[in-house]
Amino acid sequence: MRPWLILGFILALAVVVGACAGHEWASPADLWRAVSGDQALRSRLLFEWRMPRVLAAAFVGALLGVGGTIFQGVFRNPLAEPYLLGSAGGAALGATVALLVPLLVPQSYALPVLAFAGAWGATMLVIGISRVAGAVDAAGLLLAGVAVAAILGALRSFLMLALSDDTVNLQVVLSWVLGGVQTPTWAGLGVLLAISAACLGLAMTLARRLDVLGLGETMAIAFGLDVNRFVALAVLAGSLVVAAAVAYGGLVAFVGLAAPHIARWLVGPIHRPLLPASALVGAIIVTVADAIARAALPPAEVPLGLVTAVAGGPFFIVLLAQRLRR
Amino acid sequence: MTEIAAEDLVVQRGAAMLLEHLSLSFAATGSVALIGPNGAGKTTLLKVMAGLETPTSGRVRLRHLDLAAMPKATRARTIGFLPQYFEPHWDLTVMQLVDLGAQRAGHLPEGALERTTTAFELAGLLQRRWSTLSGGERARVLLAMVLVTDPPILLADEPAAALDIRHRLDVIRALAERGRERSSVVVVHDLDLAFRFFERVVVVVDGKIAIDGATAEVIGDQRLDAAFGVRFERLRTEQGWVLSASSELRAVR
Numbered sequence: 001m002r003p004w005l006i007l008g009f010i011l012a013l014a015v016v017v018g019a020c021a022g023h024e025w026a027s028p029a030d031l032w033r034a035v036s037g038d039q040a041l042r043s044r045l046l047f048e049w050r051m052p053r054v055l056a057a058a059f060v061g062a063l064l065g066v067g068g069t070i071f072q073g074v075f076r077n078p079l080a081e082p083y084l085l086g087s088a089g090g091a092a093l094g095a096t097v098a099l100l101v102p103l104l105v106p107q108s109y110a111l112p113v114l115a116f117a118g119a120w121g122a123t124m125l126v127i128g129i130s131r132v133a134g135a136v137d138a139a140g141l142l143l144a145g146v147a148v149a150a151i152l153g154a155l156r157s158f159l160m161l162a163l164s165d166d167t168v169n170l171q172v173v174l175s176w177v178l179g180g181v182q183t184p185t186w187a188g189l190g191v192l193l194a195i196s197a198a199c200l201g202l203a204m205t206l207a208r209r210l211d212v213l214g215l216g217e218t219m220a221i222a223f224g225l226d227v228n229r230f231v232a233l234a235v236l237a238g239s240l241v242v243a244a245a246v247a248y249g250g251l252v253a254f255v256g257l258a259a260p261h262i263a264r265w266l267v268g269p270i271h272r273p274l275l276p277a278s279a280l281v282g283a284i285i286v287t288v289a290d291a292i293a294r295a296a297l298p299p300a301e302v303p304l305g306l307v308t309a310v311a312g313g314p315f316f317i318v319l320l321a322q323r324l325r326r
Numbered sequence: 327m328t329e330i331a332a333e334d335l336v337v338q339r340g341a342a343m344l345l346e347h348l349s350l351s352f353a354a355t356g357s358v359a360l361i362g363p364n365g366a367g368k369t370t371l372l373k374v375m376a377g378l379e380t381p382t383s384g385r386v387r388l389r390h391l392d393l394a395a396m397p398k399a400t401r402a403r404t405i406g407f408l409p410q411y412f413e414p415h416w417d418l419t420v421m422q423l424v425d426l427g428a429q430r431a432g433h434l435p436e437g438a439l440e441r442t443t444t445a446f447e448l449a450g451l452l453q454r455r456w457s458t459l460s461g462g463e464r465a466r467v468l469l470a471m472v473l474v475t476d477p478p479i480l481l482a483d484e485p486a487a488a489l490d491i492r493h494r495l496d497v498i499r500a501l502a503e504r505g506r507e508r509s510s511v512v513v514v515h516d517l518d519l520a521f522r523f524f525e526r527v528v529v530v531v532d533g534k535i536a537i538d539g540a541t542a543e544v545i546g547d548q549r550l551d552a553a554f555g556v557r558f559e560r561l562r563t564e565q566g567w568v569l570s571a572s573s574e575l576r577a578v579r
Contacts, residue, residue, distance in 0.1 A: 076415040211426055214415045221378050222409070222472075223430045224402025269416035 003266040007280040011058065014287040018054040019046070021291035023298030026050075053183040057290035057304075058283040059196045060181055060249035063241055065263070065282025066203045068256025069275050070238035073210035074231055079142060079319060081257035082119075082242040086148035088256075090122025091115040091239075091246035092177055093156045099173055100163040116243035122148055123235050179252040179305020181290055192248055199241045200279055206234050207271035214269070251305050254312025255285050261319065328389075329354040329509045330375060330405070330479050335384035337370055337533075344370045345381070346533040354478065357505025359520035359541075360513045362530035363554055368513045369410065369483055371530065375511075376407040376481045388479075402430045406477035408485045408501075410513075412468050414456055420467050421452040427471030434475065442474040462493035469497065473504075480504060482512040499523055521545050522566045529553050545569075 020026045026034075026046055034046035064082070071080045071087070082088045094114035103110050129144040156177065164170040176182075184192060212225045220227050245252070259282035260274065266281075267273040289307040296302050331351035337344040344367045352358060360368050373379040375386050377393050386393040388404060414423065424443060428434050443449050446466040451459070459467065465485060473480070486497040494516065502523035504510040514520040520527055520541075527544040529537040536553045537544050544550065545567050551558050556571040 208429065211422075212430075214418075215423075215426065216413065216415065218378060218407075218409050219412060221398075222376060222402065222405075222407035223427070224398040226398055264416075268422075269418060270422055 011284050014284050018287045018291040021295040052189045057181045058287045059192045061282035061286025062279035063245035064255040065259035065278035067241035069260040069278040074234045083253045085145040086122040086126050087119040087242050089149040089152040090118035091243045092251050093152045094118025096156045112247045115247045119243040120239035176250040178303035179250040181249045203275045210271040253309040258315050331387045336382045338382045352509050357502040357524045358511045358526045359524035366530045367533040368530050372481050372483050377401050406472040406480045408472050408482035410483040417455045417457045424470045428474045431475035442470050446470040479509045484513045487515050
């Protein structure tokens with residue numbers, strides 16, 4: 001019970017501090033006035049712009065935490081991460097296409113669908129490459145992921161250079177690619193809440209089988225798991241979660257790596273408690289990082305992805321060093 | 327009555343023939359030791375019979391059902407498979423590991439979990455993590471994970487090979503004693519343990535069955551020497567037969 005109370009408390013604190021933070025700091029009293037229906041401009045700005053943004057950041061973080069946990073569970077590899085495995089890069093490429101290429105369908109539909117297709121395609125490509133190369137171990141998978149992510153990044157840059165014109169603001173695409181939570185309306189936030197809850201629910205249906213898979217392939221099959229089918233299913237589910245996170249938050253590095261690790265320290269490696277705990281930890285990380293992004297260099301905003309990369313990169317290096325030493 | 331049977335199994339991987347038209351059946355009760363030189367196909371045979379690998383041709387029959395057509399959950403409840411090597415990817419506790427084994431049964435009879443943890447002397451270790459366990463403790467945890475559901479058939483692949491002699495003795499004896507009420511088939515590396523504890527011995531050589539019979543008959547069989555490529559001296563002791571090998575092999579072959 002205790003880790004949940006601690007996580008819940010820290011998240012609540014992070015959301016309040018996040019709502020206070022910005023190029024113009026607000027006090028908790030200001031926040032209270034804003035939520036209790038004050039019509040002053042400052043209160044309305046807080047209520048309509050900053051608060052949805054802060055909550056959206058929390059949901060994006062929760063999605064990244066859940067996505068990272070699924071990927072680490074499927075690949076039985078604590079270094080697996082959507083950003084490193086190319087699936088976030090694939091989602092970003094899909095989303096860039098949706099933003100820049102004139103399509104027949106409205107952007108609001110095209111973006112999530114293409115982001116999902118990109119995330120799933122990139123992940124399957126990485127799995128395929130590492131299988132063909134005969135390297136399904138940690139290093140092989142990560143190297144294939146790095147290579148695919150580099151190719152996808154180059155393709156995305158090319159699209160941005162070739163297709164942006166006056167009608168499409170390159171700045172918008174770029175800031176999104178560097179990671180940045182879009183500010184939704186309260187109705188849009190409701191949709192994001194529903195998507196996040198559905199993603200967590202979907203992940204929870206995989207929880208027990210992720211535990212069994214963690215016993216190793218031989219034992220998993222002996223315990224009745226159809227390993228090939230389950231891995232395919234779980235990669236699909238993981239891609240869905242990552243695509244949702246990328247559609248709302250752009251490319252945010254290392255949260256999917258760090259959140260499951262921190263959650264594992266708190267609640268252990270069994271997936272049924274681990275998935276919601278990772279969601280909470282991810283939400284805390286992104287809420288705090290987003291607050292830093294908004295408040296560090298007023299009036300400008302630092303891209304969120306840069307904040308998490310600067311903080312998360314060293315975390316990854318420490319994990320990698322620990323693993324190599326073993 | 328036959329509980330599980332391999333029928334004309336062929337397993338080919340690349341150019342290598344791992345099993346060549348091998349047929350073998352096990353009754354609902356009895357302890358069987360599978361022995362043979364390295365690379366004879368013992369592990370492959372066990373994995374195919376447990377449904378972990380698909381044979382190139384032939385089939386495995388469980389009572390009157392085809393194993394390949396059986397639901398995977400039913401197969402997992404009926405056949406307990408004990409691998410040669412087990413290392414979980416996450417550092418779970420003993421309780422969590424045994425529980426994951428128990429969950430494949432869907433529903434366990436009251437007290438089954440407690441009986442198993444007591445039987446394998448795990449009661450004091452339940453909250454310990456895998457990484458903190460000794461080799462002997464790990465072997466007991468693995469046994470508990472597989473046997474907690476009390477599967478009718480146990481297929482074990484040298485589960486004791488890496489243990490010291492006392493733990494090896496304990497594990498092999500526990501597996502053989504299981505044959506009194508269930509079907510217990512164990513790949514055994516240590517020939518003395520095989521001949522001392524098991525009722526039936528099957529000798530596998532080059533993907534085929536070389537000798538199959540009651541323990542007392544197999545030990546006297548001169549083909550045993552050829553199977554392992556050595557000359558055995560059979561020494562009678564109070565505990566049963568002990569084999570002493572000398573390597574005057576070529577003449578026999």
